[in-house]
Amino acid sequence: MLRGVLFGLGLLSGTMLSQSAFAEAARTLQIIVSKDKQSMVVYDGDKVVATSKVSTGKAGHTTPSGIFSILEKRKYHESNIYSNAPMPFMQRLTWSGIALHEGQVPNYPASHGCVRIPSSFAQTLFQMTERGVHVVISDAPVEPVPIEHANLFTPLKPLPTAPLLSDVDLRPTAMKRKPAGPVEVAMNSAGAGQDPMTTGSLEAVVPENAAPLRILIQRRGARETMLDVQALLTELGFDTGTPDGLAGPMTRAAIAGFKRWKALPDDGPLLGKEFLAALYHSAGQKEAPLGQIMVRQNFEPLFEAPVGIKDPEIALGTHFFTADHIERNAETAEWHTVTLPNALSAEEMKQFGIETPADPSRPGAAAAALDRIEIPTDIRERIATLMSNGTSLTITDQGLGPETGKGTDFVTLTRTQPNPAQAQDSIAKPRPARRSQNASTYRSIGLY
Structure with a gap:
């Protein structure tokens, strides 16, 4: 209002x-x-x-x-x-x-x-x-419509900023016999009338004017696979340099060293199926998840991590969600969604192993996409702690496009035909997206 x-x-x-x-x-x-x-x-x-x-x-x-x-x-x-x-x-x-x-x-x-x-x-x-x-x-x-779904993020309730009963003197007592009535426990009178589990504040973590999060869930591509390879090789004792998702000289040398160790052929693709299977097995891990979640704030990368995608042979489609009316104490938020047509090329469908294209006109298409996303609990809690009004989530089959770069949110380009002509701009000459030189890692996953 x-x-x-x-x-x-x-x-x-x-x-x-x-x-x-x-x-x-x-x-x-x-x-x-x-x-x-x-x-x-x-x-x-x-x-x-x-x-x-x-x-x-x-x-x-x-x-x-x-x-x-x-x-x-x-x-x-x-x-x-x-x-x-x-x-x-x-x-x-x-x-x-x-x-x-x-x-x-x-x-x-x-x-x-x-x-x-x-x-x-x-x-x-x-x-x-x-x-x-x-x-x-x-x-x-298209127009935004309300949506409720268990897989959409909700804010976490504030935690107390000080230890419970922080200034109450605790004295040992001996219970001689079973009490005849209820036992009263002395509480700090300074907090009388307040719920000690909700009197804290997240102000230090989430300022009132904190910028909203920008969240992207996409299918993993070559970059995410290379990030996994770098992280796993590092865990096994190989030096790949700074994890960046790029096949630099140190990463190539580490891959070659692992292949010699496992007696794998060094010809063929750099990251062949045999190599990847051996690497994940040696690291004691299953095959890599099929999705990736990325989070930005204030136009800068914040963190990212793998997520699961059920029924990967079916396209997710492109869906945009926005959060509003966040009530942290009540742990509630209102979400709205828009589904956009987005045709995949034959090459993209082959790359991601997609057999069935998305149908944006299908009732409940956005909810169906959410049903198939598996987000780790710690990632969900981190987002729930940081989210504020205006937080948005994009789900798409395609990865980071050419317009997402330094100083941007996630820019998702869509198309109604598989290979449309690219439009020219009318403001400035194209400026290539640049990777932050101070990119850090989160859970062995590098920032983009």
């Missing part, structure tokens, strides 16, 4: 409310753009906050579809590709150049890839959002 009031007043005047008030409300916003309808709808949960017409990319400069977030905001910006064309109230979605910005909106696709917004609405939207607000771009219109 409060957020609705804030945004309603904001539509009337951008100067009536403090920026901090809008920032708190903005984190649960979700912007959905339909290329078919040339429309934009701003949601808070499943409530419509604002609507507008837009103009997306014309033929040859198609606006990419997918799940994005606002990376940068500038009241005035000029294109460095298209003759310094003015782009007021620019809100960047990718570092390669897609953005929302003020421009001509002729009721049909006319941009060079960006999403143009009418002048009357661009400034209002700019004031409503902050960095990190999600933007979903699809062909046909």
Whole structure:
């Protein structure tokens, strides 16, 4: 209710409310753009906050579809590709150049890839959002719907910040005989009337203004397999260098050493099936899980770990979930979801061993995907401890795309055809994603 009031007043005047008030409300916003309808709808949960017409990319400069977030905001910006064309109230979605910005909106696709917004609405939207607000771009219109599922994360209740009965003198007693009535236990009067198990605070761990988590669950690819290889070889005494998912000289030397140890052939693929089976067996582990969970916060990698995927021969599809109304003491949260069409190529299906494609029109498709994900308890608890309003989860078969990199949330590109032409940007020349030089590890799994 409060957020609705804030945004309603904001539509009337951008100067009536403090920026901090809008920032708190903005984190649960979700912007959905339909290329078919040339429309934009701003949601808070499943409530419509604002609507507008837009103009997306014309033929040859198609606006990419997918799940994005606002990376940068500038009241005035000029294109460095298209003759310094003015782009007021620019809100960047990718570092390669897609953005929302003020421009001509002729009721049909006319941009060079960006999403143009009418002048009357661009400034209002700019004031409503902050960095990190999600933007979903699809062909046909989609809308968030409420979802409840046991596999969705819920916040953990605060723990006490001090030992129970910390200043109560405990005196030994001898019970001479069975008491005739109830036994009273002295408690610290300072906490009278409070539940000692819920009087603590997570403020030191989760500040009130903590940035929401960005969570991605994907199928494991070559990078995740190499991370496993590096971790297992290190446990067996081989030096692979810093685990980074890359086949560098030290990693290649360690792999060659293991093959000599196990009398495995050194020709053929670097990570062949025989090599992987021998490595996991030597480390006393089963075959690697098929999925990976990755967590970011403030546009930076936080941690990642393997997860299981049931029925791996069936595609998961692409589903986007957002959390709102988090009540930590009650350990509850409200989730909404959007399912997006996302066609896999024949090569991708072969790579992941997928035999049955996803059906985004199937009722309950998002819940069916959640049913198949197996998340370790310690990972679930860590996320539950850190999550805040606006936390999001993306489930997809495809891995990290080319737009996910340094200074981004997870950018998931989707497509209705297996091999569409890639759209060119209209803001900046492509900037390759860069890996953080200070990437650390969590549970022997390297950051991306």
